[in-house]
Amino acid sequence: MSEVNTKKLLTDPLDDNNPITVQVLGVCSALAVSGSLKNALVMAVAVTFVTAFSNLTISLLRNYIPSRIRMIVQLVVIAFLVTLVSISLKAFLFDLSKELSVYVGLIITNCIIMGRLEAFAIGNKPVDSFLDGVGNGIGYGLILVIVGFIRELFGTGALLGFTFFGEEARHGIDFLKHGFFNDFFHNGLMVLPISSIFILGILIWIQRSRNAELIDIS
Amino acid sequence: MSKFNTNSNGYTLGFLAVMVIIVGGALAFISSSLEDRINDNQELDRRKKIMKAILSLSEDQENEVLTKEFVNAEYQGKVTGVLINYAGEVVEETIPVKYDFRKEMKDNNKAKEDKLYPVYIYDDNEGKVFVYQMIGNGLWDEINGFLALEANQQTIKGVAFDHVGETPGLGAEMVKNKFREQFYGQSLFDVNGNYDFVVYKSGKLPSGGKGVDGLAGATITTDGINDMIRKTKDNYINYISSAN
Numbered sequence: 412m413s414e415v416n417t418k419k420l421l422t423d424p425l426d427d428n429n430p431i432t433v434q435v436l437g438v439c440s441a442l443a444v445s446g447s448l449k450n451a452l453v454m455a456v457a458v459t460f461v462t463a464f465s466n467l468t469i470s471l472l473r474n475y476i477p478s479r480i481r482m483i484v485q486l487v488v489i490a491f492l493v494t495l496v497s498i499s500l501k502a503f504l505f506d507l508s509k510e511l512s513v514y515v516g517l518i519i520t521n522c523i524i525m526g527r528l529e530a531f532a533i534g535n536k537p538v539d540s541f542l543d544g545v546g547n548g549i550g551y552g553l554i555l556v557i558v559g560f561i562r563e564l565f566g567t568g569a570l571l572g573f574t575f576f577g578e579e580a581r582h583g584i585d586f587l588k589h590g591f592f593n594d595f596f597h598n599g600l601m602v603l604p605i606s607s608i609f610i611l612g613i614l615i616w617i618q619r620s621r622n623a624e625l626i627d628i629s
Numbered sequence: 630m631s632k633f634n635t636n637s638n639g640y641t642l643g644f645l646a647v648m649v650i651i652v653g654g655a656l657a658f659i660s661s662s663l664e665d666r667i668n669d670n671q672e673l674d675r676r677k678k679i680m681k682a683i684l685s686l687s688e689d690q691e692n693e694v695l696t697k698e699f700v701n702a703e704y705q706g707k708v709t710g711v712l713i714n715y716a717g718e719v720v721e722e723t724i725p726v727k728y729d730f731r732k733e734m735k736d737n738n739k740a741k742e743d744k745l746y747p748v749y750i751y752d753d754n755e756g757k758v759f760v761y762q763m764i765g766n767g768l769w770d771e772i773n774g775f776l777a778l779e780a781n782q783q784t785i786k787g788v789a790f791d792h793v794g795e796t797p798g799l800g801a802e803m804v805k806n807k808f809r810e811q812f813y814g815q816s817l818f819d820v821n822g823n824y825d826f827v828v829y830k831s832g833k834l835p836s837g838g839k840g841v842d843g844l845a846g847a848t849i850t851t852d853g854i855n856d857m858i859r860k861t862k863d864n865y866i867n868y869i870s871s872a873n
Contacts, residue, residue, distance in 0.1 A: 446797040477641040484648065491652045495659065502663040505670035513794065567798030599846055602798050 420542040424550030427624055430523045431554040432615045437523035441555055442607040444514050448571055451559030453507060454514060455552025459545060461492045462524050466532040466544035473533050485528045486519075493518045523551055558610050566601030673697060676704045678789040682777040683708075683751045683758050685787035685813050688806040708760075709750050715742045717867030731773075734764050746864050749775075756780040761865050765857025768849040770794040772803070776861055778817070782869045788812045790854070800850030811841045817862060822870075824862055828855040 430436045437458075444454045468488050469476070476484050497515045500508035508515070518524070527547050532540040564570055600606050619625045634640060677700050686694060712721035712728065721728075724747050733744055749760035757780045764773045770793035777786040788809050795801040802808055819825035827840040830848055834840070843851030862869075 450797070475635065475644070477635045477644055479636065480641055480645065483645075487648060487652055491656065494656055498660055498663055498667075501670065502666040505667075505674060509674070509791075563798065569798070597798070597846065599799075602796055602846070 417542060420539060421546040424546040425553060429550045430547045431551055432618055436526045437521050437551055440517060440521050441558060442604045445555050445558040445562055445607050447563045448559045450511060451555040453511060455555050457496050457515060458518055458521060458551055459548025460496060461518055462527055462548040463541055463544035464492055465489050465524055466527055466540040467537055469528050469532040470535060470537040470540035485525060489524050490519050523547055558607050561610055562601045562606055565598045568597055676700050678791060679749055679760055679775050681789040682760055682775040682787045707751050707753050711748050712745045713748055713868050714745055715867060717871045720745060730762050731764060758786050761861055763857050763861040765853050765860060767792055767795045767853045768800055772853055772857060783816050783818050785812045785815050795850050800844060800847040802844050803850060803854060808844060
């Protein structure tokens with residue numbers, strides 16, 4: 412019984428209870444940071460780390476936190492972890508920290524983290540909360556990576572710095588170089604954050620049409 | 630449940646105080662213990678950009694050659710930094726540690742004529758290279774970089790750019806070799822010594838037939854780069870002409 416539940420904690424947020432497409436949390440950063448696949452991947456790892464450990468901390472403290480200042484305490488824990496990530500990136504992965512610049516600090520305002528603390532960690536056991544954090548972080552990251560993949564590929568014709576489409580396709584596969592892909596023009600809309608709204612909308616549409624549990628009967 | 634009354638005022642205040650002390654103390658400790666490492670990284674990043682501008686390597690070479698050891702050895706062995714004033718006279722033979730280029734350029738209380746500017750001189754016995762520091766505005770945030778001129782103070786040896794938040798895939802392409810290579814060997818001045826250099830809107834070659842093709846889809850970043858180079862020329866013009 413408990414094994415099934417543990418597994419569900421990790422898999423639920425990937426589909427049935429995805430933080431972005433179902434809970435509609437953390438959309439703001441999904442729009443901003445999904446411009447390139449690399450940024451999306453790093454952001455996914457950073458957010459997973461922060462959700463998992465803030466869930467764990469709050470769950471451990473849940474019986475000691477005065478309920479009137481509950482949210483302040485949550486915010487302090489989140490801010491502490493994010494500052495930790497930010498300082499460590501600067502010290503150990505300097506080039507990456509330059510590329511992510513302000514986005515790391517913005518993890519603090521990512522509503523998924525606060526949302527999971529309020530909805531789950533404040534009333535559940537530490538191990539479960541930790542897994543819930545990991546699951547939601549991965550669920551968030553999954554959407555971010557899908558959107559980042561589509562945006563970078565069609566916006567710049569490249570992925571992770573390797574060009575596939577367009578005249579500059581240096582690393583492209585041979586048949587792509589000589590085929591109609593040479594005529595590919597970068598889609599300027601895809602580079603702008605607003606394209607994520609369309610991509611996210613389409614993702615939600617696809618998900619709802621396939622998943623019977625999400626069909627809105629109201 | 631806990632044995633305390635977690636809703637009393639005293640408990641709440643005590644909880645806050647303990648929390649702030651623990652979190653504040655931990656962050657202060659981590660920050661100060663990693664400070665040296667972070668400063669080293671920033672200094673290495675700056676030196677790397679200067680070497681990038683001087684050596685004008687290809688992208689593959691850059692990844693291979695510009696290691697930490699190489700950059701530090703080369704910088705310490707062959708680069709001298711001096712501070713000059715607007716008139717082009719050397720005021721400091723070395724660049725003081727507390728000199729902050731960004732702060733100096735953004736200081737609105739000082740006129741251009743009162744500011745001090747850094748020059749990095751690279752000497753490898755085959756002729757000097759002069760490196761000038763640049764700062765400007767892109768579309769979203771600051772852009773900056775280094776401009777290296779050959780010993781004749783006319784021809785661009787190389788450039789290095791950096792940015793804070795330009796659009797990935799468009800403006801952010803300014804750091805790529807594909808864009809930077811166009812600068813190599815171009816002259817900043819015409820035969821009469823007048824400034825004659827432009828980074829033009831992508832695909833819109835000016836009538837003079839000379840310049841650097843801007844970034845496709847990033848007109849404002851392109852204009853920002855153009856302005857930044859012109860402004861840098863203005864800052865250093867007296868030094869550049871006195872060296873000739």
